[in-house]
Structure formats: C-alpha cells, structure tokens
Amino acid sequence: MIFSEEILKWYRENKRQLPWRDTRDPYKVWISEIILQQTRVAQGMPYYQRFVAQYPTVSDMARAREEEVLKLWQGLGYYSRARNMHATAKTVVSKLNGKFPETYEGLLKLKGIGDYTASAIASFCFDELQPVVDGNVYRLLSRYFGIDLAINSTAGIKQFKELAKKVMSTTNIRDYNQGIMEFGAIQCAPRKPYCLHCPLNKSCVALATNRIAELPVKLKKSKVKLKHFNYLVVVDANGQTILEQRKGKGIWQNLYQFPLLETKEEMAAISLGQLKDLGLGDHPSILLYNERPMVHKLSHQHLYTKFWILRTDKVVAKAIPWEKLPDFPVPVLIADFIKRFKF
DNA sequence: AAGCCGGGGTA
DNA sequence: TACCCAGGCTT
CATH class of the missing domain: 1.10.340.30 (Hypothetical protein; domain 2)
Incomplete structure (x- = not known):
C-alpha cells in the first residue's frame, strides 16, 4: 500500500x-x-x-x-x-x-x-x-x-x-x-x-x-551553563516584599522575580553593600533560607539558587503584599519558593 | 551555522 | 542521567 x-x-x-x-x-x-x-x-x-x-x-x-x-x-x-x-x-x-x-x-x-x-x-x-x-x-x-x-x-x-x-x-x-x-x-x-x-x-x-x-541523527547541542542566583526576599515592616520585572535578552523576559544578585561563584554571605539600594535601612536581618543551593535545571542552564530572607522594620516603598504575588507571572523556580515559604 | 529559549515526562 | 517534546528567533 x-x-x-x-x-x-x-x-x-x-x-x-x-x-x-x-x-x-x-x-x-x-x-x-x-x-x-x-x-x-x-x-x-x-x-x-x-x-x-x-x-x-x-x-x-x-x-x-x-x-x-x-x-x-x-x-x-x-x-x-x-x-x-x-x-x-x-x-x-x-x-x-x-x-x-x-x-x-x-x-x-x-x-x-x-x-x-x-x-x-x-x-x-x-x-x-x-x-x-x-x-x-x-x-x-x-x-x-x-x-x-x-x-x-x-x-x-x-x-x-x-x-x-x-x-x-x-x-x-x-x-x-x-x-x-x-x-x-x-x-x-x-x-x-x-x-x-x-x-x-x-x-x-x-x-x-x-x-x-x-535514527534519527541529531547534531549535538551546546553545553549546559552553570549560574549562581541569589534572590533577595524582602519582608518589610508591613510584611510586604519586592518584585522586579526581568528585562533584557535572557531567560524569563518580562516575568517577575525577587531582586536578584547573580554571581560567578556560590555566595557564602551577603553584605549590606550588596543590597542594591532596596531601602531596608541600616539594620536589616539577613537569613539564608536554603544552605544548599537549589538546582533549577533548564535545558541549557543549571541555576544554583539561594534565597536570602531580608527582614526590616522599615516600610519599603513600592513593596507588594504577599497576597498579591499570585497575580504576577513568575518563573516556576519563584512560584515553587512562594508556595513553600511561610513567614 | 550555531546559540538561545523552559519545564516536564520517560526509560 | 540523557533524551525528547505538534519549533522559532537571534546572532
């Protein structure tokens, strides 16, 4: 036939x-x-x-x-x-x-x-x-x-x-x-x-x-790149947090995330100077949420991720109530964290 | 021509 | 783990 x-x-x-x-x-x-x-x-x-x-x-x-x-x-x-x-x-x-x-x-x-x-x-x-x-x-x-x-x-x-x-x-x-x-x-x-x-x-x-x-034969794909992500999870005096929209070229364009510090190596500690002018005052408390980095695997990148909880008794401008987070489009990595994190 | 862009299912 | 999925766009 x-x-x-x-x-x-x-x-x-x-x-x-x-x-x-x-x-x-x-x-x-x-x-x-x-x-x-x-x-x-x-x-x-x-x-x-x-x-x-x-x-x-x-x-x-x-x-x-x-x-x-x-x-x-x-x-x-x-x-x-x-x-x-x-x-x-x-x-x-x-x-x-x-x-x-x-x-x-x-x-x-x-x-x-x-x-x-x-x-x-x-x-x-x-x-x-x-x-x-x-x-x-x-x-x-x-x-x-x-x-x-x-x-x-x-x-x-x-x-x-x-x-x-x-x-x-x-x-x-x-x-x-x-x-x-x-x-x-x-x-x-x-x-x-x-x-x-x-x-x-x-x-x-x-x-x-x-x-x-x-069969079929396929040309080899490019190597997976390793990246180190440090997310800054703000909790201000009103229990509100900060989200930023990703701009530019890379992954997750136009999606939202917590303020991000991307580093070459795994980061052991965060200093006040690295807090990106988030407006947390001079004495925020810094707590590392996960000692072992969470590995989020994409087809072309492995993201070694730490979440840092930053509490302040200041009221942060433009902060967002925790209950509003579900309204924002976020990567699965962020959605999973939001689901698990109770403060 | 090669690289980049997610997340999940399957053996 | 490695491979693949009703691919397309950018460099």
Whole structure:
C-alpha cells in the first residue's frame, strides 16, 4: 500500500480525541499549535483549555495585557511564545481585520509562526497542500527511509521537507498531517517503538537494517551553563516584599522575580553593600533560607539558587503584599519558593 | 551555522 | 542521567 494511505488508515484507527481536532477555526488551531511547540500534548492540554476559555476570540486576546497572558502561560516555558502570540493577536485585530491569513505564505509573516506552524494551520484549516515536519515526522521519515542526515542541519531540514512533500497525501492533507505526527508520537516512539505490530514494518529501512535506535541523527547541542542566583526576599515592616520585572535578552523576559544578585561563584554571605539600594535601612536581618543551593535545571542552564530572607522594620516603598504575588507571572523556580515559604 | 529559549515526562 | 517534546528567533 502507498505510504500516505497507511498513515491515513492507521490514523483512522488510532487517533486520540483532542479538542483542537474538532474545529477548523484558525484561532483555536493557532493557539494549540503555539502551545504545542516543543511541548507534549499532555502538558499543553490544560493550558489550551484555559486560553480558549479566557480568550474565546482573537479580539479578546488582543485586548488583554501582556502580563495577564504571561500569567496564564506560567509554567509552560519558552515564554517568547506567549509574548509573540499576544503580539500576533494584536496584529490580526489591528491590521488584518480580525481574520487570520488563509495561506502558508500569509501565516508565515506572523510573529511566532515558522515553517511548521504555518504548514499546520494552512493544512488543518484551509486544506493547503503543505507537509508538516515536526519532531515526530523527522523521526518517522528518517527511520522508515533510513536517512542518517542530521535532522537539525541545514541540509537535513531541506531534504526532510522535500521528502515529506513527496510522500504526503494530496487528497486529505488535513488528516494526513495530523496522522503522520500522531503516528510518530505513538507508534514510532523515540525509544522502544512498537515495531512488532507496526503497519509499516515490512518496508521500514531502519528496522530491516537494525538501525532503529540510531535514527534519527541529531547534531549535538551546546553545553549546559552553570549560574549562581541569589534572590533577595524582602519582608518589610508591613510584611510586604519586592518584585522586579526581568528585562533584557535572557531567560524569563518580562516575568517577575525577587531582586536578584547573580554571581560567578556560590555566595557564602551577603553584605549590606550588596543590597542594591532596596531601602531596608541600616539594620536589616539577613537569613539564608536554603544552605544548599537549589538546582533549577533548564535545558541549557543549571541555576544554583539561594534565597536570602531580608527582614526590616522599615516600610519599603513600592513593596507588594504577599497576597498579591499570585497575580504576577513568575518563573516556576519563584512560584515553587512562594508556595513553600511561610513567614 | 550555531546559540538561545523552559519545564516536564520517560526509560 | 540523557533524551525528547505538534519549533522559532537571534546572532
């Protein structure tokens, strides 16, 4: 049987019921695709439900404040997705009359929509003949066709896209694209795929040559960097604390955190001179909350973190009541501390 | 072309 | 642990 027919058949028999599969509304499909970038379905599902409930239309999202969108996104990671999503909602409303573009080319111009996401929305909503090539598709194609070209090299990206286009269905691109990703995710899983009862096992090159475990090939990723974070948790005379918004380029852009001292080495003690003009007076008490640094692991950084509790009998200007903290979008590292810290 | 950007699930 | 996830943007 033809490759695409096998995919479609398998999909009909094995598809999961997912809310964004019941609609052709590009707004909802778009939300689901942004959320699912580098994110498993199980992790993204509750976020999808919350975003659709909170913002039923693109106008609702466009009207929201970025902080509110980030708060709803809190815990999903890769926060540029949320910022770009919000910016695109505003663009669609202000420049496109509230309507999403209906072509791959048009969608590609929007912030946060790259080749994969433009192909997904164009094919799912408008039946445009564009193949989707996500991590699942790379894996399936590299194994089935026995291709050891690195999937994240420039040549690999180009070749896999061409191959995906060559083997795609031209009669039901919507189900086929959903199907090939589902097949890769469930049947052709990263480790221990179910080759024994795979409908493609008669013609899979990797299986025939015993290379399932070696494919796909991926270029090595850069090394993890170690950083030392010292958070200054102020407790003032009114039991209020200080939060600052992260600006600039790095991680957690536009999220909030306690005032931060980043150091080259682990810090043993804090002197009054390091308290960043927080307005704590001359005699705050300094207590180290965790003697052993907590290690917060991101994919590219390991953050060795200490929380320093700074109590003062002064009233600190612009301090925030502890009960207001849940209103602010914060990294998981900060949210976990807030949850555990009782003062 | 390579680096950067989160957090969580899985074997 | 190491790898991966319905990737995209910046340098």
